Amino acid sequence: MASENWVHAEKLPERFLTWADEAAALRREIHSNPELGFETPKTGALIERALRSYGITAIDAESVRGGLIVTIEGNRPGKTVALRADIDALSMPDESGTPWASTICRNHACGHDGHAAWLMLALRDLAADRNFPGRIVAIFQPAEEIGRGALAVVESGLFEKEAIAEIYGAHNDSLLPAGEFSFRAGPLQASCDFFYIRLVGRGIHAARPHMGIDTMPAAGLLINSLQTIVSRKTDALEPVVLSISSIEAGKYDAPNVIPNELRMSGTVRTYSEVCRTEVERQMRLMVEHVAAAQSCTGEVRYDRLTSVVVNDAAAAEAASTLAKRLFGSKFVKTTPQTTGGEDFSEYQKKAPGIMFRIGIVDEQHEAATHNPKYDFNDRVLPAAAYFFATLARERLAALEAV
Numbered sequence: 001m002a003s004e005n006w007v008h009a010e011k012l013p014e015r016f017l018t019w020a021d022e023a024a025a026l027r028r029e030i031h032s033n034p035e036l037g038f039e040t041p042k043t044g045a046l047i048e049r050a051l052r053s054y055g056i057t058a059i060d061a062e063s064v065r066g067g068l069i070v071t072i073e074g075n076r077p078g079k080t081v082a083l084r085a086d087i088d089a090l091s092m093p094d095e096s097g098t099p100w101a102s103t104i105c106r107n108h109a110c111g112h113d114g115h116a117a118w119l120m121l122a123l124r125d126l127a128a129d130r131n132f133p134g135r136i137v138a139i140f141q142p143a144e145e146i147g148r149g150a151l152a153v154v155e156s157g158l159f160e161k162e163a164i165a166e167i168y169g170a171h172n173d174s175l176l177p178a179g180e181f182s183f184r185a186g187p188l189q190a191s192c193d194f195f196y197i198r199l200v201g202r203g204i205h206a207a208r209p210h211m212g213i214d215t216m217p218a219a220g221l222l223i224n225s226l227q228t229i230v231s232r233k234t235d236a237l238e239p240v241v242l243s244i245s246s247i248e249a250g251k252y253d254a255p256n257v258i259p260n261e262l263r264m265s266g267t268v269r270t271y272s273e274v275c276r277t278e279v280e281r282q283m284r285l286m287v288e289h290v291a292a293a294q295s296c297t298g299e300v301r302y303d304r305l306t307s308v309v310v311n312d313a314a315a316a317e318a319a320s321t322l323a324k325r326l327f328g329s330k331f332v333k334t335t336p337q338t339t340g341g342e343d344f345s346e347y348q349k350k351a352p353g354i355m356f357r358i359g360i361v362d363e364q365h366e367a368a369t370h371n372p373k374y375d376f377n378d379r380v381l382p383a384a385a386y387f388f389a390t391l392a393r394e395r396l397a398a399l400e401a402v
Contacts, residue, residue, distance in 0.1 A: 008233055008327055008383040016382040019051045019121060024378040027052055028100035028118035029110045034089030037143045038066035043087050047116060047140055054124045063156040066142030072126050072133055074324045077132025079399040080162045081392050084169035085119035088145035095372035096099040109287050110369045111172040114376035116140060121385035132393045133400040137162050147192060147305035150346035159350040166315055167353035168391060169344050174368045176359030178380050181323040183356045184335040185316040190269035192341025193230035193277050195283060199291055203260035215249060215262040218294035225290055234275050240280065241269040242337050269339040271308055307345040312352035317394040319354060322391055
């Protein structure tokens with residue numbers, strides 16, 4: 001790609017423009033070979049191969065299944081700052097129409113291929129010039145899409161072993177113009193919980209419903225009752241989303257059979273742990289009593305996946321100020337809150353840090369994340385990497401001065 005086509009090309013050190021085409025090629029190779037959850041061996045091997053070619057050798061591929069922990073030592077003692085990129089894909093088709101599109105029903109439609117690429121490029125720069133105190137720990141994390149990868153990293157003992165002082169991560173934003181960065185202090189992304197409800201009755205011929213126990217009326221009552229948790233059981237000033245997204249019962253081509261059981265599942269999102277706990281409590285009560293009122297039995301499995309992402313105010317201010325200095329104030333925005341979940345919150349329980357956004361939208365990149373036509377915008381790679389590398393250096397210098 002011609003150097004002027006990279007976002008913020010005129011503001012970037014020449015070395016980032018020199019390396020940018022290779023970073024884009026690596027991103028596209030990852031995109032062509034998407035992997036799911038913790039099963040990311042090809043992705044990890046590609047990342048490790050690239051990092052070793054940059055002279056980076058402190059690479060741990062064993063402590064976290066499917067992940068890589070990379071350490072770059074500065075030229076003098078100091079604190080530790082962590083940088084994170086998620087690397088797993090989604091189980092969905094790729095309809096982007098690009099030459100590097102996935103040909104299997106897996107797709108990097110959330111842009112984690114881009115996250116891996118911009119972190120690899122940032123590490124290349126940090127390894128080339130180690131004039132900074134302390135160390136950088138880079139986390140190439142699997143299983144973000146299933147909400148379990150960050151927890152696996154935390155449970156590996158990494159934060160204690162490396163005494164990580166701060167952590168930074170970013171997500172591409174398919175609603176933000178390419179070249180813009182956005183930051184927010186405080187709560188950013190909601191907690192994410194999944195629930196699974198099973199109603200059990202007694203199946204019977206549909207012409208004799210009085211001789212069985214029909215779960216359908218119980219399900220209808222329960223669907224309406226669950227929505228009153230949001231409208232009547234939680235504080236109106238506290239956002240809560242409760243969505244039922246799947247209902248399974250009987251057979252479409254067997255309309256004369258009342259099924260023995262019915263299953264439904266969905267998700268809950270909140271910004272408050274108090275609300276989160278109350279939603280679960282009310283749901284369990286409603287399932288039990290609504291089912292009993294219809295002579296059914298009800299069971300609930302309630303899985304708490306990720307907590308609220310709460311960005312550290314000082315870290316958010318430092319990162320925002322840096323972005324304004326590097327790229328100009330007009331390219332720095334405030335991130336709106338979202339009810340989308342993100343397991344980066346597990347890291348924030350161990351060390352202060354932030355999740356921020358990097359815009360990717362231009363005329364060729366308008367599809368939203370999780371859309372089969374989505375593809376990451378390679379034009380932002382050198383600017384994103386330059387920002388990450390500079391942020392790491394400046395935060396280590398600030399921590400040294402404390």
